[in-house]
Amino acid sequence: MSSARRARAVPRVSRRTVLLGAATVGVGGAVVSVSNLSEAFDNAQNSADDAIVVHVRDLKNGRLDVFAGDRLIEVRDKDLANRLAKAAKK
């Protein structure tokens, strides 16, 4: 990397450039329960690039934990749980 390019890569720091302004944001981390996966995705409000991780907690009862953003969505979807289990055996 050239020194000129490196210089641009280094954020310049001074007391002025440190952002000390205020902005109000929501606090995440909530756990919600929904009845199917599509509702879970609606609930997660994720962009297409955000990761979604699904954990089949209880195959018999179709209980899934869907992790999206900073949220955990508890889903009951026997059909999906079975399809995931089938895929896992491939």
Next chain:
Amino acid sequence: MSSHREAPEISKDPVADSTDLYAFVSPDHPDTVTIIANYVPLQTPSSGPNFFEFGDDVLYEIHVDNNGDGHADVTYQFRFETKLNDNNTFLYNTGPIEELDSEAWNRRQFYSVTKVDGNGKAKVLARNVPCPPCNVGKLSIPNYKKLADDATFKLKSGEKVFVGQRAEGFFVDLGSIFDLGTLRPFQNLHVLGQKAFQEAGEAVNATDRTNVHSIAIQVPVTDLRGKSSPVIGVWTTASRRQVRVLHGHSSDDVYVGPNVQVSRLGNPLFNEVIVPMSKKDLWNSLPPTEDKNFKQFVEQPELARLLPALYPGVFDNLAKLNEAKTPRADLVAVLLTGIPEGLIEGFRNDTGDLQADMLRLNTDIKPSKKENRFGLLGGDLAGFPNGRRVKDDVVSIALRAVAGATFALVDKDFEPDEAVADLSQGLSAADVTAKFLNRFPYLGLPYDGFNNPS
């Protein structure tokens, strides 16, 4: 240690391991409270080229309860981002670091500060705030003090912050204490030491010349206090995302889901010596509101039973107290509810009936002009367990309290053993090589890697 590596799981996750928590009315700005939460324990200063840093994947929080319900009314959150300047070097720095934006400093860390109120409403107070570098050595960082000063910021919202490496201020003779409860000044009285030692020994500060990473914040006292009481309860937590998916390339790794608490610290030594090993990881995952479930370990502490067994004939009154199975209401007050009015003249720091491990600070108590390292037990109302200052000898205070010094406050007929007045680990703040500061952030400059170890 105070809380360094105090539980099996967190001992394997040093980046998220809270080591010490301090909260005190700032002696040089008594209209403010200083809170310091230390993480990343036992840093050997010469640990290059990958020196120590906070976790970009860890949420660090300082919580303050000001109405006694065990829930945070004010929380400060700290999130980190690490930036690499040059992808083609293995070095932390390629030349002297003289400024916080020095070209030669390759791996830098920035943080944000968010304040959350009791209703969960969050406000970002600052973004892209730079940490100072680790203290590599004199050639790499000719003037560390200047860099550390430059990394101390006053926020528009009124708080002062410093986040970065500091000298370990906690002093403890770790090697002796965990060698079957030996206290070197009393080693020749120890049940096994009687044969091994002919005379008393001198204590060793096992944490001397190591560094930690500090999150220090100085807050106007009016921003922390509640409406009805001057007492605040403070604790710190570290949390990680519930799911982490590794792909072999860190840039592709996935961190997702709610934050899960993996470390907690209120009163020093609570999880370390009160909670049994089988429950320490659980305790770290819980909020203070669940601490009633640990009351039994406070009322009948294992350490109180060990002292008479380890030092035969020295703690006979304590042994009788143990045999009677009298619940230790004194320790419940000190650790779980705060000390109510009437036990110590002119003092209280109770927060109600809820049993919760919080570092309780009565903000009406003015800073002492001359500190006593034994804090409240030394007649110094501004010291631990009224909050905790950086020089308080919390190990000796805890030893004396557990040995019965504080039980006399709740039972006037109880006479502590004579040895309790002399009971000490044999160390003081003078055994910390780095000088403490008399101003924010109070902990000394970190030891440099060139000279430590030497």
